Amino acid sequence: MNTIVFAICFGIVSVCLGDSDTTEDGNSWPSICLEDIGNSSCTGNNLTNLKWRFNNVKKDCHPDLICPESKNRFESERECENACLHVDKMCSCIRQQEDCEGKAKFWAWNYDGKTCTKNEHCRRTMFDFTSEKQCKTLCMKQQYSEECCLPEPKINYRDSCDLGDFEQRWYFDGRRCRSFAYFNCSEDGGPIDPEMSDKGNNFFSIQQCKIACMSSNVAPCPKNKQS
Incomplete structure (x- = not known):
């Protein structure tokens, strides 16, 4: 893959060309x-x-x-x-629009060196993020102090889910990030779009939860939220 490297926001960001996940230093996933x-x-x-x-x-x-x-x-x-x-590398490559004629398309969030934008692609790469919240947390180190102080997510559709429809998610309890079982189905039993499934005090990974809720400049939660 060829890349064009230039500085944005005092950092180095690459414009990814071609169809691989190789970065400018030759490493690939x-x-x-x-x-x-x-x-x-x-x-x-x-x-x-x-x-x-x-x-x-x-x-x-x-x-x-x-x-x-x-x-x-x-x-x-x-x-x-x-x-x-390698989060730094995931956030270091600007995804160009692809020629997707005749191919199945999907939407993903990408970091362009300044902000996160939603783009249409036909080939998944490591530089694609599932939601705006995930992209902004990992690439822009954005904090979500209000969401972090919300109660633990309560999923009430367990009876409509198959046994294998749950996954590990993370929430902030006022002191630390904890895991919980997220049942990935709606009230009628259908799957939930991953992009819409991380609202509130709900994070895909512990790393994302820590950045969003435990960074030094995040306002602490009220004492009644801390367990």
């Missing part, structure tokens, strides 16, 4: 971190013990049962993070 194993099925009796994988939607590493032939498969959380979780 090809099939390993972008491989979607959410709906994969193993051949025979090949499910292994718990391993770690990278989820590009959440920009996070988490444990899962993973087929041995999968490349998105790590022995530990640290190994996964070292391979895939």
